[in-house]
Amino acid sequence: MIDLRPILLVHGLLLSILALGMVIPGLVDLLHGNPDWLVFVTSSALTGFFGVSLFLATRGGQFRFSIRQAFLMTATIWVILPAFAALPFVLTDPGLSYTDAFFEAMSGITTTGSTVMTGLDLTPPGILLWRAILQWLGGIGIIIMALSVLPMLRVGGMQMFKVEAFETQEKVLPRAASLASALAVIYVVLTAAWTVMLYWADMSALDSVLHAMTTISTGGYSSKDASVGHFRSWAVDWIITAGMIVGAIPFLLYLQAVRGRPMALLRDTQVQWFLGTAVVGVAMVAWWLWQEGGMDALNALRYAAFNTVSVMTGTGYATADYWQWGGVVGGAPVAVLFCLMFVGGCAGSTSCGIKVFRFQILGAMAAIQLRRLLQPSGVFIPYYNKKPIQEGVAEAVMAFFFMYALSVAFLAMLLGMTGLDHVTAISGAATAISNVGPGLGDVIGPAGNFSTLPDTAKWLLSAGMLLGRLELFTVLVLLMPRFWRD
Amino acid sequence: MIDLRPILLVHGLLLSILALGMVIPGLVDLLHGNPDWLVFVTSSALTGFFGVSLFLATRGGQFRFSIRQAFLMTATIWVILPAFAALPFVLTDPGLSYTDAFFEAMSGITTTGSTVMTGLDLTPPGILLWRAILQWLGGIGIIIMALSVLPMLRVGGMQMFKVEAFETQEKVLPRAASLASALAVIYVVLTAAWTVMLYWADMSALDSVLHAMTTISTGGYSSKDASVGHFRSWAVDWIITAGMIVGAIPFLLYLQAVRGRPMALLRDTQVQWFLGTAVVGVAMVAWWLWQEGGMDALNALRYAAFNTVSVMTGTGYATADYWQWGGVVGGAPVAVLFCLMFVGGCAGSTSCGIKVFRFQILGAMAAIQLRRLLQPSGVFIPYYNKKPIQEGVAEAVMAFFFMYALSVAFLAMLLGMTGLDHVTAISGAATAISNVGPGLGDVIGPAGNFSTLPDTAKWLLSAGMLLGRLELFTVLVLLMPRFWRD
Numbered sequence: 005m006i007d008l009r010p011i012l013l014v015h016g017l018l019l020s021i022l023a024l025g026m027v028i029p030g031l032v033d034l035l036h037g038n039p040d041w042l043v044f045v046t047s048s049a050l051t052g053f054f055g056v057s058l059f060l061a062t063r064g065g066q067f068r069f070s071i072r073q074a075f076l077m078t079a080t081i082w083v084i085l086p087a088f089a090a091l092p093f094v095l096t097d098p099g100l101s102y103t104d105a106f107f108e109a110m111s112g113i114t115t116t117g118s119t120v121m122t123g124l125d126l127t128p129p130g131i132l133l134w135r136a137i138l139q140w141l142g143g144i145g146i147i148i149m150a151l152s153v154l155p156m157l158r159v160g161g162m163q164m165f166k167v168e169a170f171e172t173q174e175k176v177l178p179r180a181a182s183l184a185s186a187l188a189v190i191y192v193v194l195t196a197a198w199t200v201m202l203y204w205a206d207m208s209a210l211d212s213v214l215h216a217m218t219t220i221s222t223g224g225y226s227s228k229d230a231s232v233g234h235f236r237s238w239a240v241d242w243i244i245t246a247g248m249i250v251g252a253i254p255f256l257l258y259l260q261a262v263r264g265r266p267m268a269l270l271r272d273t274q275v276q277w278f279l280g281t282a283v284v285g286v287a288m289v290a291w292w293l294w295q296e297g298g299m300d301a302l303n304a305l306r307y308a309a310f311n312t313v314s315v316m317t318g319t320g321y322a323t324a325d326y327w328q329w330g331g332v333v334g335g336a337p338v339a340v341l342f343c344l345m346f347v348g349g350c351a352g353s354t355s356c357g358i359k360v361f362r363f364q365i366l367g368a369m370a371a372i373q374l375r376r377l378l379q380p381s382g383v384f385i386p387y388y389n390k391k392p393i394q395e396g397v398a399e400a401v402m403a404f405f406f407m408y409a410l411s412v413a414f415l416a417m418l419l420g421m422t423g424l425d426h427v428t429a430i431s432g433a434a435t436a437i438s439n440v441g442p443g444l445g446d447v448i449g450p451a452g453n454f455s456t457l458p459d460t461a462k463w464l465l466s467a468g469m470l471l472g473r474l475e476l477f478t479v480l481v482l483l484m485p486r487f488w489r490d
Numbered sequence: 491m492i493d494l495r496p497i498l499l500v501h502g503l504l505l506s507i508l509a510l511g512m513v514i515p516g517l518v519d520l521l522h523g524n525p526d527w528l529v530f531v532t533s534s535a536l537t538g539f540f541g542v543s544l545f546l547a548t549r550g551g552q553f554r555f556s557i558r559q560a561f562l563m564t565a566t567i568w569v570i571l572p573a574f575a576a577l578p579f580v581l582t583d584p585g586l587s588y589t590d591a592f593f594e595a596m597s598g599i600t601t602t603g604s605t606v607m608t609g610l611d612l613t614p615p616g617i618l619l620w621r622a623i624l625q626w627l628g629g630i631g632i633i634i635m636a637l638s639v640l641p642m643l644r645v646g647g648m649q650m651f652k653v654e655a656f657e658t659q660e661k662v663l664p665r666a667a668s669l670a671s672a673l674a675v676i677y678v679v680l681t682a683a684w685t686v687m688l689y690w691a692d693m694s695a696l697d698s699v700l701h702a703m704t705t706i707s708t709g710g711y712s713s714k715d716a717s718v719g720h721f722r723s724w725a726v727d728w729i730i731t732a733g734m735i736v737g738a739i740p741f742l743l744y745l746q747a748v749r750g751r752p753m754a755l756l757r758d759t760q761v762q763w764f765l766g767t768a769v770v771g772v773a774m775v776a777w778w779l780w781q782e783g784g785m786d787a788l789n790a791l792r793y794a795a796f797n798t799v800s801v802m803t804g805t806g807y808a809t810a811d812y813w814q815w816g817g818v819v820g821g822a823p824v825a826v827l828f829c830l831m832f833v834g835g836c837a838g839s840t841s842c843g844i845k846v847f848r849f850q851i852l853g854a855m856a857a858i859q860l861r862r863l864l865q866p867s868g869v870f871i872p873y874y875n876k877k878p879i880q881e882g883v884a885e886a887v888m889a890f891f892f893m894y895a896l897s898v899a900f901l902a903m904l905l906g907m908t909g910l911d912h913v914t915a916i917s918g919a920a921t922a923i924s925n926v927g928p929g930l931g932d933v934i935g936p937a938g939n940f941s942t943l944p945d946t947a948k949w950l951l952s953a954g955m956l957l958g959r960l961e962l963f964t965v966l967v968l969l970m971p972r973f974w975r976d
């Protein structure tokens with residue numbers, strides 16, 4: 005039997021933090037004279053009661069995790085949190101069904117950004133802020149998880165990103181806490197910087213905060229039905245484009261830069277490949293919009309940069325219904341965007357997807373295969389970031405890639421079984437597992453919305469977001485009978 | 491410098507065989523009083539002249555291949571043969587452009603079955619027979635190649651299917667030749683059996699031969715614009731369904747069965763997984779057609795079985811515009827078919843795609859990853875067909891899977907750049923590399939045709955067919971500068 009106490013302790017702790025987070029939109033609604041403030045107080049009280057009770061009931065045991073406990077804790081926390089985070093969406097008037105509310109909360113906390121809410125332009129500020137806070141908390145949550153739990157669990161090659169401070173489980177807890185705090189400070193500073201910039205670009209104070217939060221977390225929830233396209237502003241578009249890139253780069257490198265090693269950021273090959281891929285993708289899309297789409301060069305570059313970076317980093321904002329570009333200029337930009345959707349950003353950032361380092365490792369392995377064909381007896385060592393790849397990492401990355409494809413295919417089939425058309429089913433599966441946000445086509449495309457989907461599809465998509473956010477294996481391992489055996 | 495003489499010798503030999511093959515449709519046209527017989531005589535003379543000249547000019551050297559020569563020979567032969575096989579399509583009246591003719595010949599010889607020809611119902615028998623012969627020769631060609639050259643080249647894990655008779659390069663040439671002949675006999679016998687069955691099912695003699703040839707080779711060229719749907723026959727549908735399955739099973743197992751080891755066929759796990767996947771896929775599609783599509787149970791089974799097996803084995807026949815099923819019963823059948831398109835059949839058969847054994851190995855590797863997550867220090871050995879997987883095979887298979895995905899994505903982008911819409915671009919790339927035949931959507935779907943595509947797209951698709959048929963790496967290795975260095 006797995007000892008659940010340390011797991012429940014963490015649940016209690018994080019639910020208490022969530023309850024505190026609910027106070028903020030409550031205050032904002034109170035300031036705006038909106039009756040929703042009561043919704044947030046109620047939700048906060050309920051969540052806080054549960055959280056504190058759990059914490060009190062389980063404290064005092066030893067705070068040490070076996071591998072099984074760590075898996076179970078990681079997977080369940082991302083289900084429990086949205087389960088409570090959904091409360092304000094249910095209790096507000098007109099409220100969402102619990103299915104819709106859970107979907108919205110899961111989509112928030114996994115930084116996916118698919119939404120079932122319509123009429124955002126008329127939605128009270130509290131709810132809009134709550135959606136942004138969920139993505140913002142989810143963003144910092146995943147950054148810390150990618151440095152602490154995931155490398156320890158060796159999920160999908162993440163052991164490569166093991167940090168000394170987290171390396172042993174007991175002794176360095178103070179150092180781990182200080183590292184996590186330092187990362188959180190950087191996260192806060194970046195969010196504040198983007199808030200100021202957006203405010204400077206003539207956004208309202210609330211919109212600036214909201215969009216800064218969902219930009220740095222590559223979450224993509226906007227306060228406008230037309231997403232960032234609503235603002236029709238050069239400055240806003242470029243500021244957010246830069247912010248999405250910042251959110252998709254490993255945050256540990258920012259910390260190293262601040263601590264006097266700025267070159268670490270520039271010398272990291274994952275960052276180089278990420279930026280290189282983004283530049284090539286933007287250039288291709290911009291070229292088509294300019295040459296074939298009838299845009300002038302600067303507008304082509306602006307729309308291409310914003311929407312390409314948004315899809316690649318998995319942010320999911322839109323300033324154009326980019327899936328329609330195919331009809332105008334041929335399928336190339338759509339094909340580019342669809343492929344980039346799977347690439348995602350860097351490991352250790354807020355963005356999801358397969359991630360750039362995995363493509364680097366897969367590329368290195370494929371190159372070695374080619375060389376081995378010519379020299380069957382040759383010995384070839386694959387490199388990542390100028391160091392030999394540790395044993396077991398390549399296999400883990402390749403298994404991840406395979407399971408990613410399999411998961412998208414399987415989820416697409418299940419979604420199709422709920423009656424969705426094949427474009428919605430396939431792109432819905434891809435966008436959920438890659439935590440991007442919008443899908444393809446008329447229903448869930450950048451101009452569409454997830455509200456019309458059947459409830460079963462919403463639960464399936466929520467499961468897909470969880471699967472993608474937790475790098476697949478953290479969830480899949482729980483499905484093994486072996487996991488539950490003694 | 492690579493010594494080209496043994497390569498050109500094989501080219502000469504195979505071109506001479508191709509020239510002989512051209513005589514057959516010539517004879518048929520002569521019997522039917524069709525002036526095209528002259529086209530075939532001319533083409534045969536031209537091809538034969540080239541082939542015999544090459545052969546005579548290069549014979550006498552030693553018939554032994556280095557690895558580089560074997561790669562170059564394998565890749566070039568599949569370009570030279572369609573280059574000449576295209577001649578009858580150009581010379582007939584009204585003839586095709588050379589681009590169209592090369593596309594049709596490449597699609598034939600790689601057993602892809604994508605066609606640019608319209609009005610098949612009115613096309614003279616010689617040309618129809620020539621298309622079928624190309625697929626039939628391509629089918630036996632790939633069976634022998636998968637047992638001889640590919641394992642030696644260790645392409646994508648094919649070294650697992652090394653056969654003793656082909657093992658060393660020199661001594662056993664007579665045994666290799668006898669094995670190849672035995673396989674060819676089985677191929678001929680199966681084709682004859684299906685010809686008889688189709689004739690019994692009221693097809694004309696010519697149509698029976700044609701369809702038997704393109705069924706066993708999982709090629710999919712039909713003599714009718716409406717493909718096999720033209721015949722509106724229960725018997726024809728089921729006979730061909732069975733034939734496509736027969737064509738997608740390793741032919742070496744038939745040989746072993748004939749030689750007194752029938753259980754080898756049933757005990758082969760690749761065959762078991764192939765049949766199991768096909769049964770599940772057919773059952774799913776049939777269930778939807780029955781429950782949601784308003785078909786009675788028997789018709790649902792018939793249409794599901796035929797079209798699902800056709801897509802999965804990469805044959806590409808159609809008895810329905812199955813991509814339209816999505817609009818009627820939801821996206822599930824389309825999603826199932828789209829996924830099965832990548833699966834393909836068994837290694838050592840005539841069908842293409844990623845192939846079942848690779849999914850078995852990828853699955854075994856993923857399962858080991860899951861177990862390793864729980865027991866980081868455990869030692870796990872992956873198995874295939876109840877034997878431990880040889881060193882290097884898993885890496886080769888995983889690299890293959892990655893390069894497959896990358897190739898489809900890359901080709902889709904290039905196709906999009908020629909102005910194709912994204913459904914045509916993405917499904918066109920998938921159908922070409924998987925050698926299936928029809929794509930998705932209105933343009934190149936089962937009810938469509940490749941004739942309207944721009945010329946650049948046709949050349950790109952031809953390259954994709956070649957890449958897929960030669961298991962990617964045989965072609966990719968030629969792109970390495972290292973290959974050409976001394």
Ligand SMILES: [K+]
Nearest residue numbers: 116318319440
């Ligand atoms: K997102």
Ligand SMILES: [K+]
Nearest residue numbers: 602804805926
């Ligand atoms: K085919």
